[in-house]
Amino acid sequence: xxxxxxxxxxxxxxxxxxxxxxxxxxxxxxxxxxxxxxxxxxxxxxxxxxxxxxxxxxxxxxxxxxxxxxxxxxxxxxxxxxxxxxxxxxxxxxxxxxxxxxxxxxxxxxxx
Amino acid sequence: xxxxxxxxxxxxxxxxxxxxxxxxxxxxxxxxxxxxxxxxxxxxxxxxxxxxxxxxxxxxxxxxxxxxxxxxxxxxxxxxxxxxxxxxxxxxxxxxxxxxxxxxxxxxxx
Numbered sequence: 001x002x003x004x005x006x007x008x009x010x011x012x013x014x015x016x017x018x019x020x021x022x023x024x025x026x027x028x029x030x031x032x033x034x035x036x037x038x039x040x041x042x043x044x045x046x047x048x049x050x051x052x053x054x055x056x057x058x059x060x061x062x063x064x065x066x067x068x069x070x071x072x073x074x075x076x077x078x079x080x081x082x083x084x085x086x087x088x089x090x091x092x093x094x095x096x097x098x099x100x101x102x103x104x105x106x107x108x109x110x111x112x
Numbered sequence: 113x114x115x116x117x118x119x120x121x122x123x124x125x126x127x128x129x130x131x132x133x134x135x136x137x138x139x140x141x142x143x144x145x146x147x148x149x150x151x152x153x154x155x156x157x158x159x160x161x162x163x164x165x166x167x168x169x170x171x172x173x174x175x176x177x178x179x180x181x182x183x184x185x186x187x188x189x190x191x192x193x194x195x196x197x198x199x200x201x202x203x204x205x206x207x208x209x210x211x212x213x214x215x216x217x218x219x220x221x222x
Contacts, residue, residue, distance in 0.1 A: 031208055042201060042214045043156070092155065096208055099144045103155040 002026060002097045006104030013083055013111050020079045021107045023093035028073035033094040034066070037106070043092065049076045083111045114139040116204050118213025125192050126221055133216045135202035136184040142204040145178060145185045150199045150215075159200075160187070192220045 003026040013019050023032065031050055035043040046066055047055045055068040069077045080087050088111045093104040115138040125131050137145075143164040148156035162169045162176045162185065169176050173192075178185040189196055197220045202213040 033210075043212045045211070048208075099205065100146065100158050100161070101148075101156075101203075101210055103157075105155050 002029070002095050002102040004093060004095060004102055004104040006093055006107060008107055009105060010108040011110070013109065015084050015111055017083055018079055018081045019083065019109060020077050021091055021093070022077050023075065023104050025074045025095055029095045029097075030073070031096065032070065032076040033096075033101075034068065034076075034078045035092045035094060035103075037090040037092060039089070046078070046091075080109065083109075085111045087111050114142055114204050114206070114209065114211040116202060116211050116213040118202050118216060120216060121214060122217045122219070124219045124221060127192060127194060129192055131187075131189045131192050131196070131218055131220075133187045133200055133202070133218070134184060135186070135204075135213050136182075137204040137211075138183065139204070139206065140180075140183065142206045144205040144210075145176070146203050146205070146210075147176060147187050148201045148203065148212075150201065152198075156201060189218075192218075194220050194222050196220050 005024045034046040037043050045058050046061045047057045049055045049068045049070040051070045051073050067079045090106045090108050092106045094101050118135045146161035147159050149159045150156040160174050160176050162178050173190045175188040199215045199217050201215050203210050
């Protein structure tokens with residue numbers, strides 16, 4: 001199994017500000033994934049982060065709003081920029097070990 | 113891209129009864145179908161998975177079936193217990209591209 005440390009676990013932020021979420025994996029992985037899970041909803045893929053290249057964003061998500069860094073094979077950050085209440089959600093990072101997906105513990109973001 | 117539909121959205125059963133959750137997928141190239149259980153406030157955890165070259169897989173009280181022709185797969189939980197109460201997500205995956213169903217909130221009443 002993969003151990004993923006994600007932080008912060010929760011935050012309450014003012015609208016218009018930005019929050020950076022960090023994920024640290026216990027071993028090197030090629031791809032890291034960032035998901036959003038709105039209250040009572042499923043997991044929606046935001047983007048896939050590869051080390052050494054630009055992240056690949058899914059339809060409806062843009063780099064200006066959700067910039068991602070992937071400085072090495074064990075770490076990634078997702079920034080939620082210029083936040084509005086609609087960004088209130090749980091954000092999860094994920095990695096694949098074989099075909100199984102492992103998730104960080106999630107960041108519960110509330111924008112007020 | 114892949115589209116995964118999951119039914120029902122909520123399911124309530126009596127302890128000891130069976131629960132069945134069904135999913136359909138759209139991309140015939142998908143070849144890996146995991147099921148995740150997410151308890152309140154926790155991360156999703158894999159409970160069982162099946163690959164496209166297998167029709168059925170069982171692990172104690174949990175089983176998954178796959179019909180590739182019809183592009184649907186199902187999760188079966190027998191002898192349900194209150195601790196089975198959670199949200200269950202199906203997913204379909206091909207080449208690191210995993211898409212999730214909308215989730216089923218299962219409640220097992222003691």
